Amino acid sequence: METYYRVYAKFEGQTKFKPLDLSTGQQVTNLIYATMVSQSRLYDLKAYLEEVKQDQPEIEFKLEKIK
Numbered sequence: 001m002e003t004y005y006r007v008y009a010k011f012e013g014q015t016k017f018k019p020l021d022l023s024t025g026q027q028v029t030n031l032i033y034a035t036m037v038s039q040s041r042l043y044d045l046k047a048y049l050e051e052v053k054q055d056q057p058e059i060e061f062k063l064e065k066i067k
Contacts, residue, residue, distance in 0.1 A: 002038050002039055002040065003034070003038070003039040003044070003065060004035075004036045004037065004038055004065075004066045005036070005038075005039070005042060005045075005063045005064060005065055005066060006017060006019060006034050006036055006063070006064050006066055007019070007020045007022060007034065007035045007037065007045070007049075007061065007062075008016070008020060008034065008061065008062040008063070008064060009059055009060065009061050009062075010059070010060040010062075011027070011058065011059055017060070017062050019033075019035075020034060020035060020036035020046060020061075021033050021034060021035055021053055022035040033042050036066065037063075042063070043062035045063070046063075049061045053055070054056075
């Protein structure tokens with residue numbers, strides 16, 4: 001069984017990380033809309049998030065394993 005991860009982000013001025021929908025670039029409160037990534041695609045996602053971080057260094061990202 002493959003492991004999945006959820007993407008979280010903290011924008012400038014926020015104190016907590018919130019789940020992120022990468023298709024819209026917005027944070028969500030309902031986890032059903034949050035982006036889930038399989039472990040096999042994790043490398044590509046990390047590379048993408050690094051690119052975003054270079055353009056917008058005020059955003060922090062976190063990946064959490066879905067249990």
